[in-house]
Amino acid sequence: MAKIFVISKDEEFKSLASKFSSESRFIDYNNKDTFDFIEEIKNFRPDIIIVDSAYDSYENFIKLGKTASNDENIQMVLALHDEDKNIDCMSYVDGIIKFPIDEDILKTILNSHMKTKRSFDKLADNNKELSKSLYQINALYNTSSQFAGTLNKDDLCNIMLEGLNRILSFDIASVLILGQNKSAVLHINSLCEISKTLMHALKMRLTLKYNNSFEDEKIPFEVDFRKIKIVEKTKPSSNIYDLKILNYNTLFAPIKVGDNFFGVIEIIKKEPFSSEDVTCFQTIVHQVALPLRSATLYEEIKETNIKLEKLEKIKSEFVSVVSHELRTPLTPINNSLEIVLSGQAGEISDDTKNFINMAKRNVIRLSGIIEDLLDLSRVQTGKLEYKFKKMNIKPSIDLVCQTFKQSAQEKNINFEENIEDDLGEYYIDNRRIEQILSNIISNALKFTSEKGYIKVTTKKNARPDDRLVSPVKILDNNYLKISIEDSGVGIKEEDIPKIFDKFSQVESSLARNTGGIGLGLTITKQLLDTHFGLVSVESEKDKGSVFNIYIPNYSQEINFRMELNKTILKAPNLGLIYIRQEKDCNFIQKLEEKNIIKKTQNSMEITIPQGNYEHYFIYIPRLEDSALNFIQTNIEQEIKNLKTNSENCNILLETATKTDMKKLESIIGTLDELGDKNE
Amino acid sequence: MSKKILIVDDERDIVETLAFMLKQKGYECIAAYDGEEGLKLAKEEAPDLIILDVMMPKINGYKICRLLKFDTKYKEIPIIMVTARGQAQDIQIGEETGADEYITKPFEFNELFDTVQKYVGE
Numbered sequence: 001m002a003k004i005f006v007i008s009k010d011e012e013f014k015s016l017a018s019k020f021s022s023e024s025r026f027i028d029y030n031n032k033d034t035f036d037f038i039e040e041i042k043n044f045r046p047d048i049i050i051v052d053s054a055y056d057s058y059e060n061f062i063k064l065g066k067t068a069s070n071d072e073n074i075q076m077v078l079a080l081h082d083e084d085k086n087i088d089c090m091s092y093v094d095g096i097i098k099f100p101i102d103e104d105i106l107k108t109i110l111n112s113h114m115k116t117k118r119s120f121d122k123l124a125d126n127n128k129e130l131s132k133s134l135y136q137i138n139a140l141y142n143t144s145s146q147f148a149g150t151l152n153k154d155d156l157c158n159i160m161l162e163g164l165n166r167i168l169s170f171d172i173a174s175v176l177i178l179g180q181n182k183s184a185v186l187h188i189n190s191l192c193e194i195s196k197t198l199m200h201a202l203k204m205r206l207t208l209k210y211n212n213s214f215e216d217e218k219i220p221f222e223v224d225f226r227k228i229k230i231v232e233k234t235k236p237s238s239n240i241y242d243l244k245i246l247n248y249n250t251l252f253a254p255i256k257v258g259d260n261f262f263g264v265i266e267i268i269k270k271e272p273f274s275s276e277d278v279t280c281f282q283t284i285v286h287q288v289a290l291p292l293r294s295a296t297l298y299e300e301i302k303e304t305n306i307k308l309e310k311l312e313k314i315k316s317e318f319v320s321v322v323s324h325e326l327r328t329p330l331t332p333i334n335n336s337l338e339i340v341l342s343g344q345a346g347e348i349s350d351d352t353k354n355f356i357n358m359a360k361r362n363v364i365r366l367s368g369i370i371e372d373l374l375d376l377s378r379v380q381t382g383k384l385e386y387k388f389k390k391m392n393i394k395p396s397i398d399l400v401c402q403t404f405k406q407s408a409q410e411k412n413i414n415f416e417e418n419i420e421d422d423l424g425e426y427y428i429d430n431r432r433i434e435q436i437l438s439n440i441i442s443n444a445l446k447f448t449s450e451k452g453y454i455k456v457t458t459k460k461n462a463r464p465d466d467r468l469v470s471p472v473k474i475l476d477n478n479y480l481k482i483s484i485e486d487s488g489v490g491i492k493e494e495d496i497p498k499i500f501d502k503f504s505q506v507e508s509s510l511a512r513n514t515g516g517i518g519l520g521l522t523i524t525k526q527l528l529d530t531h532f533g534l535v536s537v538e539s540e541k542d543k544g545s546v547f548n549i550y551i552p553n554y555s556q557e558i559n560f561r562m563e564l565n566k567t568i569l570k571a572p573n574l575g576l577i578y579i580r581q582e583k584d585c586n587f588i589q590k591l592e593e594k595n596i597i598k599k600t601q602n603s604m605e606i607t608i609p610q611g612n613y614e615h616y617f618i619y620i621p622r623l624e625d626s627a628l629n630f631i632q633t634n635i636e637q638e639i640k641n642l643k644t645n646s647e648n649c650n651i652l653l654e655t656a657t658k659t660d661m662k663k664l665e666s667i668i669g670t671l672d673e674l675g676d677k678n679e
Numbered sequence: 680m681s682k683k684i685l686i687v688d689d690e691r692d693i694v695e696t697l698a699f700m701l702k703q704k705g706y707e708c709i710a711a712y713d714g715e716e717g718l719k720l721a722k723e724e725a726p727d728l729i730i731l732d733v734m735m736p737k738i739n740g741y742k743i744c745r746l747l748k749f750d751t752k753y754k755e756i757p758i759i760m761v762t763a764r765g766q767a768q769d770i771q772i773g774e775e776t777g778a779d780e781y782i783t784k785p786f787e788f789n790e791l792f793d794t795v796q797k798y799v800g801e
Contacts, residue, residue, distance in 0.1 A: 355699075358692050489736075 002114040005044060007037075007061050008052030008079065013101055017050060020110050037061060038068040047117045048075045048110060050097075053082070059089045066092070073120035075113040136280050139166040143284055147291040151298045153177055154185070154231070160265075160288045161189045161233075167280045170267040171245060175255075176206045177263040177292070180299075182224035184263070190234040194241045201243060203228060210264045213254050220261055249273055253285045255292060262292040312380075320377040323370045330370070334363050372519040375435075379526040386429045386530060393480065393551070394423045396430045400437040401456055407445055414453040423458060423480060426551055432527045433551070439520040440484050440547045447488035447545075455485040464550045468534045479534070479550035486546075491539040499537065500525040682799040683707045685726035687717030687743070688761070689735045697730065700788050701795070714738025721747055726756060727799045730791070731778070733762035733769075741776045748777030757798040761786070 001022035006014055008026070018024040025044050027037060041049070049065045051058045058078075065076045077095045078087070087093075094116070097109050143163025150156060154177075161173050172194065175187040186203055188194070194202075207223055214220075245268055252266045265285055273281075337360045339345050341353065348356070378384040401417050408415035444454045462481035491499060500521050528535055532552050539545035684706050688694050691712065698708040709724055711717035715737040721729055729747075733740035740760060747753040760778040762769065773781040780794050 351699075355696065358695065362692060 002047040002110060002117070003044065004110070005041065005046035005049045006052075007050070007055050007058065009055065010052060013052065013079065013099075016101060016103060016106060017110075019103075020107050021048075038064065041065070041068040042070070045069065045071070046074065048077060048113050050077045050079055052079045053087070059087075062089045062092045073117055073124065075117050077109065077113060133276060136167045136276060139163055140280060140283060144287045147288060151291070151295045153292065153295045153299070154187075156288055156291050156295060157185075157187050160284055161187065163284055164267060164281065165189065167284075168267065168269065168273070168277050170269045171248065172202070172241065172268040173265070174202045174206055174267075175263060175265045176210055176223070176228070177255075178221045178223065178261065179227075181227070182222050183227040183229070184223045186228050186230045188230065188232045188234075190232075190241060192237045192239045192241050193234045194232075195243075198242050198245065199230070199232070201246065203230065205246075206264055206266060209252060209266065210254075213264065220259070251278065251281050253282060255285055255289050257289045257293050260293060262289060262296065316377045316380050319373055323374045323377070326370050327367065327374075330363055330367055334360065337363065372523060375523050376519050376526075379523060386432060388427055388429050390425050390427050391430060392423065393426045393428060393430075393433065394419065394421075396428075396433045397423075397437060397456070397458065397482065400434050400441060403438070404441045404445060404454075408454060411445065411448075412450045413445065413448055414451075416453060416455040418455065418457040420458050420460060423460060424553075426480065426553065428531060428551065432531070436524050436527050436533075436549065437482070437484075439524045440549070443520060444484055444486035444488060444545070444547075447490075448486045449488070452487035452544075453485075454487075455483075457483045457485070459483070461553070462550065464534050465536050465548075468536055468550070478553040480553060482549045482551070484547045484549075485544065487544040490541045490543050490545055491537070492541050493539075496537050496539060500535075681705055681707045682727040683709065683724065684795065684799070685709050685711065685717070685720055685724060685729045687711045687714070687720075687729065687735070687740070688732035689713055690732070693732075697788075697791070700792070704792065706795075706799075714740070714743055718743050718746060721753065721756070728795060729756055729758045730795075731758055731760050733760060733773070741772060744773075744776040744778050759791070759794055759798075761791070 001020070004017055004021035004024045006017050006024060006026050008014055014024075014026050025040065025046070027040070046069070049061070049069075051061050051065075055061070062076055062078065066072060066074055075094045076092055077097060078093045079097050079099065079101070080087075081099045095109060095113055097106060140163070143159060143166075146159045146163075147156060150159070157175055157177055161175065164170065164173060170189075171192075172188065172190045174189075177185045177187065179185060186206065188199070188202060203225075207225055207228070210223060211219060248268050248270050249272050250266055250268050251273055252264070254261060255263045255265060267281070337356050340348060341356050341360070375384065397419055401415070401419070405415045405417075441454065441456070448454060459481040462479050464479055464481075525535060528549065528551075534550040536548045536550075537545060538548075684701055686694050686697050686701075686708060687710075688697075689712050694710045694712065698710060701708050709720060709726065711720045714735045717729075717731070717735070718738060720726075721743070731740045731744060740762065744758050744760065747756060747758065754777075757779045758777070759780040759782060760773045761782050761784060762773070763784040770781050770783075779798065782791060782794065
């Protein structure tokens with residue numbers, strides 16, 4: 001039976017209507033106006049409103065009915081007296097009944113309207129449920145997509161709690177996230193402030209629940225109650241939660257992937273949880289576990305890395321200290337031998353002389369090994385000093401060849417030199433170049449047996465093997481190539497990539513061939529890197545090896561680069577264009593305007609070194625597609641301009657990534673060609 | 680007749696000093712400077728004792744030792760292994776290959792000489 005509200009003066013009709021309703025109200029013309037009607041409808045909440053068309057201003061009641069009740073589904077029925085009456089509020093009416101009223105018809109009509117009302121109500125309820133689910137799904141989706149964005153445990157935990165709050169609107173959520181060495185972090189998010197006892201209780205409760213979740217099994221990560229750090233997030237409010245809240249509804253779950261535990265979570269809520277709530281809760285908790293695992297692994301890796309770095313540093317320092325200590329006693333040994341040998345300490349026989357010489361030779365060898373160790377640790381700790389100068393490289397090559405020629409003759413090895421006369425000037429540290437050559441030639445000598453040969457050849461304007469990748473794009477691709485060929489034991493193909501690694505000879509343990517500890521080539525490679533040089537190795541087992549050293553023809557930019565590296569390291573987002581003349585500043589400005597180079601917030605100064613440079617260093621940071629067009633039209637022109645304006649200038653172009661360089665090349669044509677065209 | 684000792688080591692300086700000292704003590708010394716030659720001389724010259732280095736070109740000392748000790752013809756020749764590899768694990772490998780003694784570098788000549796005498800003393 002329905003709740004019916006009747007607006008009529010017809011007493012007979014009113015009593016008839018009340019017969020078919022569970023509860024009915026009537027309105028009296030004299031003391032009720034529309035305002036009272038609204039109040040009454042709100043309180044009474046009828047299912048059906050019947051308005052008598054004989055009633056004064058009955059149309060107002062019809063129009064107001066649905067709004068007043070705040071119920072879209074309320075059924076408005078108009079009781080019509082006169083068929084011809086022109087009714088302009090028909091669109092507000094759900095049904096019509098005509099006077100004279102037949103009892104059966106009224107009953108049927110009321111029943112059918114009641115059914116309609118109930119169906120609509122149910123539909124509305126379902127809609128509400130649906131939109132709630134939709135909201136939850138949305139929140140779930142949002143939360144899970146946020147998980148992917150971070151590898152920080154605290155952030156992950158916060159994202160999870162915010163997501164859960166949006167979906168479940170909890171009163172309190174507490175999460176225990178396991179850390180290392182029995183430590184843990186307890187995150188507490190609460191709607192109100194919480195009392196100290198409650199805080200303590202939550203901490204205790206979660207730890208216990210965590211321990212209990214393993215029942216009789218062994219707990220994989222024990223948690224020390226004293227090592228729990230609390231992160232509390234409460235909303236300031238007048239109300240304070242105390243222990244009573246623990247009587248509310250709770251949801252609890254472990255956070256885990258397979259057998260890996262990352263923590264536990266519990267949420268407390270006054271209202272009961274629906275089955276959807278539980279599903280959502282489980283989904284989110286399940287989803288946070290995977291990123292938590294990654295975060296844990298990430299933390300471990302980071303820690304290991306720090307440890308390794310420390311270890312590496314300690315090792316380098318250790319090597320350095322030990323080598324110094326080893327060097328000290330060698331000096332008096334050498335001196336004593338020197339004294340005995342000179343005959344100052346008494347006459348010596350030929351045999352004695354022979355053995356003392358042998359001792360001396362080995363002291364020198366030991367010093368060499370110690371020097372190598374020291375050099376390596378200097379190179380690795382960046383303590384090696386370089387003195388770069390523009391100088392002729394030939395004297396250095398000659399000097400090294402001269403030194404080894406004699407040793408080669410002693411070993412009955414043919415030492416052949418094929419060195420061009422005018423090799424030209426290079427920007428080098430001659431002592432390091434000599435060291436590089438000595439290391440490689442002494443290796444050749446070491447591994448070549450009697451009647452073999454060693455050949456040193458130079459070639460100007462050489463192009464290195466395509467497989468060799470220079471860290472710097474050198475436009476003219478112009479190098480001096482020094483080849484050292486020998487007929488020695490050769491290197492197995494699979495070993496070639498390893499020979500520049502530290503202690504590579506030691507690793508190959510038993511198959512020892514000759515002295516040395518395998519540091520020479522490591523040092524050589526590092527020294528060559530500093531010169532922006534390259535090295536390639538061709539070798540065949542038992543036939544011999546060829547080491548090709550490439551030293552860039554330019555090298556003044558090494559200076560630039562060192563300067564630039566310092567600056568770029570400070571502000572990695574900033575691109576630099578190294579320029580020579582003042583007018584070139586316009587170029588920078590243009591690039592800035594087009595957003596090709598950006599100044600970061602930590603603004604930095606571009607220092608333009610003074611002096612008449614022959615080289616340009618253009619560094620382009622991240623290339624964005626929008627910038628490519630601009631570069632196409634401008635850089636090409638600019639490079640051409642630079643080339644025509646100054647003779648013999650070299651341009652070095654560098655981009656942040658290889659792909660960017662490829663893009664650039666495809667636009668400008670190969671940069672090498674560009675250089676050639678203008679020369 | 681004086682006893683014959685074969686020294687196998689790729690370090691010429693070591694061979695030379697050892698040979699000099701052993702000759703002073705009345706032994707006859709022959710030398711090989713790599714594994715292959717060492718094995719050849721061991722078989723051809725039938726020495727009374729072999730002083731054998733481990734890390735050598737061509738054939739390493741462990742292998743030579745094993746080849747000799749598993750050959751009935753040569754297994755009676757005492758072998759003293761001399762090496763810079765002094766880890767317990769290396770010594771164990773040396774013993775497993777059947778070497779009679781294992782001496783680590785650097786060693787005092789007297790220590791080696793005592794060991795030599797143990798096997799080929801007068």
